[in-house]
Amino acid sequence: MREDRLLVKLENVSRYFKMGDQKIYALNNVNLEIEKGDFILILGPSGSGKTTLLNQIGGIDRPDQGKVIVGGKDISSLPDNELTKYRAKTIGWVFQFFNLIPSLNAWENVALSLELSGDNKNMEKRAKDILARVGLKDKTDLFPPQMSGGEQQRVALCRALIKKPLLIIADEPTGNLDHKTGLEIVNLMKELNEEEGTTFVVVSHDESLKVVADRVLHLVDGQIIDDHRKPQQAMETL
Numbered sequence: 001m002r003e004d005r006l007l008v009k010l011e012n013v014s015r016y017f018k019m020g021d022q023k024i025y026a027l028n029n030v031n032l033e034i035e036k037g038d039f040i041l042i043l044g045p046s047g048s049g050k051t052t053l054l055n056q057i058g059g060i061d062r063p064d065q066g067k068v069i070v071g072g073k074d075i076s077s078l079p080d081n082e083l084t085k086y087r088a089k090t091i092g093w094v095f096q097f098f099n100l101i102p103s104l105n106a107w108e109n110v111a112l113s114l115e116l117s118g119d120n121k122n123m124e125k126r127a128k129d130i131l132a133r134v135g136l137k138d139k140t141d142l143f144p145p146q147m148s149g150g151e152q153q154r155v156a157l158c159r160a161l162i163k164k165p166l167l168i169i170a171d172e173p174t175g176n177l178d179h180k181t182g183l184e185i186v187n188l189m190k191e192l193n194e195e196e197g198t199t200f201v202v203v204s205h206d207e208s209l210k211v212v213a214d215r216v217l218h219l220v221d222g223q224i225i226d227d228h229r230k231p232q233q234a235m236e237t238l
């Protein structure tokens with residue numbers, strides 16, 4: 001892979017948890033390179049280490065062994081305050097249960113993400129513009145409990161996108177939506193990936209994500225046992 005396309009590099013990353021005198025490996029010597037602009041899907045059974053892997057890339061957790069390099073920086077060795085900044089500026093998160101703040105309306109939820117990343121100019125206009133981009137022009141003043149699941153997940157996507165993160169990490173983003181609404185969210189993520197070049201790393205069992213992903217990783221017992229790139233993309237990157 002060309003160096004300038006490399007966004008994330010995991011080098012021999014292990015993460016374990018102690019149970020009595022036993023070490024349970026959630027991640028076992030994982031090596032992984034992620035390219036800018038990729039749409040990656042991670043599959044694997046429950047307990048295989050998917051969320052643990054996302055947490056390493058997103059700077060929520062640190063490895064016990066190995067390095068996590070994002071945008072050329074070794075985030076595994078950053079001091080806590082730097083890691084907090086990294087999380088706020090560099091990574092956009094999307095969760096299964098949306099995790100919006102119920103006492104803030106849609107645009108305020110989106111603007112909060114800008115504020116936390118230290119970029120607080122014209123927040124209201126920028127938040128409303130991006131909500132319009134995902135079809136929520138008329139819903140910017142509604143509070144999360146007044147919105148459908150699909151609408152809340154769109155707000156959550158905007159909250160992730162507005163800070164122009166290096167990558168968006170999503171853990172089961174359609175897991176709490178019906179099939180049709182889930183498909184709308186998947187298509188929206190793919191559109192943002194293609195039109196804005198946003199890199200996505202998504203954990204999901206949703207079949208529709210298999211269709212849009214450029215690359216599919218299979219995780220079993222904390223190890224990547226299969227790494228499959230779609231042929232068309234493989235040709236383009238030659």
Ligand SMILES: Nc1ncnc2c1ncn2[C@@H]1O[C@H](COP(=O)(O)OP(=O)(O)OP(=O)(O)O)[C@@H](O)[C@H]1O
Nearest residue numbers: 017024025026044045046047048049050051052053
């Ligand atoms: N803080 C922790 N303390 C102890 N064990 C942990 C901790 N976090 C994760 N684990 C263990 O690490 C393994 C991987 O967990 P992880 O949450 O990454 O799985 P997952 O693939 O995301 O599963 P699911 O599909 O159910 O969300 C599991 O065996 C889990 O019990």
Ligand SMILES: [Mg+2]
Nearest residue numbers: 050051052171
């Ligand atoms: Mg998980």
